[in-house]
Amino acid sequence: MPNIVVDGVQVEFKPGEKIIDVAARAKNVIPRYCYHEGLSIVAQCRMCLVEIEGQKKLVTACSTPCTDGMKVNTTTDRVKKSVAGVQEFLLANHPLDCPICDQAGECSLQENSYKHGNEDTRFDFFRRTYIDVDMGPSIKKNMNRCIHCTRCIRYCDEVGQIHEMIAEQRGNNTAIVTIDDKPLQTAYAGGLADVCPVGSLTTKDFRFKKRVWYLKTAASICDGCSQGCNITVSHDAGLIYRLEPRENQEVNKWWMCDEGRYGFHHVHSPSRVMSPTDLRTSEMKSLNWSEASNAARELLKSARSIGLLVAADATLEEVVALKKSFPQAEFFSFSIGVDKSEDDKATDHLLRRKDKSPNLRGLEEAGFKPFSSFDPKNFDLCVFVSAGKVRLPYGIAKLAKKSIGMGLFFKEELTGLNLVLPACSTYEKAGTFVNQQGKKQCFAAAVQPVGMSRPLENILSALSDGARKVG
Ligand code: SF4
Ligand code: SF4
Ligand code: FES
The missing domain is CATH 3.10.20.740 (Ubiquitin-like (UB roll))
Structure with missing residues (x-):
């Protein structure tokens, strides 16, 4: 060599x-x-x-x-x-605005200035100034800070594959703009903030939300589609602040799409059901976990047949726990975009997939049948498991004779459910997904479960006595 x-x-x-x-x-x-x-x-x-x-x-x-x-x-x-x-x-032209710049703490210009720069400046002319500009829904531009590295132009051309950013003018007047000042079209615009080495391009979603040195990180997997992009979750005090791509040359290289990048706000949604909730009477009643387990056991005991419809963002570990807890039940998977993983395909040149769930292949490998063969009327009791971002078909619980919802539910989707047992979202639990390539990818928990939510495995183990006697 x-x-x-x-x-x-x-x-x-x-x-x-x-x-x-x-x-x-x-x-x-x-x-x-x-x-x-x-x-x-x-x-x-x-x-x-x-x-x-x-x-x-x-x-x-x-x-x-x-x-x-x-x-x-x-x-x-x-x-x-x-x-x-x-x-x-x-x-020479860079403003001294580190104290109010979102890139401070992770800025190449700051770091290189400290390690390789001079201690003082000889530049006492006026610096050029521009006003901040919106570049579409994702990115805000501050041209004062730009060092004309052209990473953003090449990113749009080569990663987003849309020629939409250019450098206009020359010399001291050089400015980076979108062609005709149009909003960015790429579905990967958030990546501009990742590649910009300074605070010139920042995401509107994260801008001014948190100083980066307060953030802790966890290695996770995006649950937005079957690609399973590797990501880093940045969080503090139980709140998620941003998702960023984590390099994996075999899955997502250095990139992720905007849909995945900004797809975490549901975790902290005020409409998320955060405590066990009894819906058997006309009044919604919050329960403690002991009352909730008893209520679930009652429903399970009276059922001779149980069908489980599980959104395909349940982890492999949750699948094992479900199978163990309901040994004689029938299992069905649910995904957005496709019924079976064989119908999945790429929807663009880079990462995005038709299957909008992260683990349909994992559920299929565990023997789950497709949603198209599920009929809630065939069962005395249906258990609907919604473990992440995939929302079950609206109103499906209304078709069931009796039903329990386990996982992540929102107040606007409780119609027809008799009981809700809140469990963790993807970023509140550790687990394993199987992506579209058949790759098993493990991820760590980033934040604690919100409210009274619990890991699904804990809920199931509390119920298991009652469940084993049925089905
Ligand atoms: S990536 Fe940032 S610093 Fe580089 S040219 Fe684009 S806006 Fe300027
Ligand atoms: S391509 Fe899919 S897995 Fe990757 S970031 Fe987008 S939604 Fe998430
Ligand atoms: S010239 Fe080598 S990093 Fe810019």
């Missing part, structure tokens, strides 16, 4: 690899702005300048391929002076 030497450390490389990536394997993170592993290389910002022994000029590490025996230096005085100069140049 050929190798290069970076600051005295020998590192192997594959032909075609660039210095910036090979150095990173030796834990040498060369500063960069315009370079992003998922985008084409333009070597525009000049922040990644390095010295190659035997070559007169400094080169950009992001665009220079490695050759066997190459000796690269990233810490010589010449490199340090040049990188500090580039940093100073990029800051």
